[in-house]
Amino acid sequence: MNKSPSHQLLLIGLPGTGKTSYLAALWYMVNQSNVDCRLKLAKLDGNSKYLNNIRDAWLEYRPVPRNSLDSETVVSMALEDRETGLPLGLSFPDLSGESFRLQWTKRELTSGYDEQLRKASGGILFVHPNGIVKPHRIDTLNALVDALGVAGPEEDVRGDNVLLKQWDIEKAPTQVQLVELLQFISNREYFRAPFRLAILVSAWDVVTALHQTPVDWVSRQLPLLRQFLECNEGMFDVAFYGVSAQGGRYASSLFSESDFKDTFLVRLREKRDPVSSWLCEQLDEAAQSALRENAANQASGTLPSLVVQNVNKVIAKASIYDQGRFTNVELRSETKALINITGLAASVQQREETIRMNRLLLEDTYPSEVLRTRQNDIEVSALHQKLPARRVSLVGADIKNPHDITEPLQWLMR
């Protein structure tokens, strides 16, 4: 390992790629005395409130809060190598994925990011397997165009009923955005090659292909990125990892049909309380007529899936909390705590928490009509049975301990 005790590492990744979840699990692991983790906390360094908050969410199987552009936090850890006793100061900015997106869409970087980049001795690039925007191959598109009988680019299509869609920079393939991010970094005047970069495929538990290594995965899913790194070996020194920081998927707060009893439908239709009245009005026309039909047929059984889809859309869109609307509802303390999180009502960054809060609000409003169980309960209960330190797992070429979340850090600090 490097003799220098201090390292500044950059966490790089587009929004929602698992940066904060990794930090949360890391903070838990380095604080334990009897776990398989080579690095341990030597002493508290600075304010650990943020780290404690995200760790608590991790321990309670809750998604960590998403970072917004105006809430960028630099976290520091004074660590020690359990084997060599060597001290290591680590500092990571937990930047919002939006800062990285800005580099691509606006060709801007926040001053905070620039400052961290200048000081960084290496970085971790996070990629989430579920968030990949794939490129369209020209041969596939040509075949599609032929099949649809759409005019070619040289023909004038303005008069026909063909709408030419404008290119949307936000929808550019993930690999293009990532290569651009790395080029952006390497073009800074202070960039020093080779820059150590751990490519971390997060949420490895959702990657289903057996015997696939993280390098294989990147080569197949992000071939341009892989090619870029291969062609620029002198610029970026890379290692690939697959990491599950959560250990599995958390319970989804979205509803499934079996979560509702028939009586929910009745309350919704009769609009006798402010929440039912408001919620019914949020449903689209098709769902409202399904509700009326259900009344006319005196149908029993599951609620039409249309209504469930509508309710899910409502709870995923924004906070449904309004003091007047919920004034007669007895809210449990967990719901109140979520309502009190500053800015939750307005922030789109905190989508998962907003959905969870909305779900709790509806469960509190309809205590006998809505079940409190969650989708993917079997997977979730398997996750709950694991010891916290065993939730974390890693794969990669030189992994010595598959439960040691600090393996990529050890490689970066060598």
Ligand SMILES: Nc1nc2c(ncn2[C@@H]2O[C@H](COP(=O)(O)OP(=O)(O)OP(=O)(O)O)[C@@H](O)[C@H]2O)c(=O)[nH]1
């Ligand atoms: N299944 C699974 N999901 C994960 C894992 N790690 C993170 N996630 C999910 O990935 C999503 C994004 O995770 P975050 O840690 O908030 O990602 P981030 O990069 O910090 O996001 P921003 O702050 O928006 O930039 C959340 O829904 C997490 O629950 C994992 O190990 N397994």
Ligand SMILES: [Mg+2]
């Ligand atoms: Mg984050």
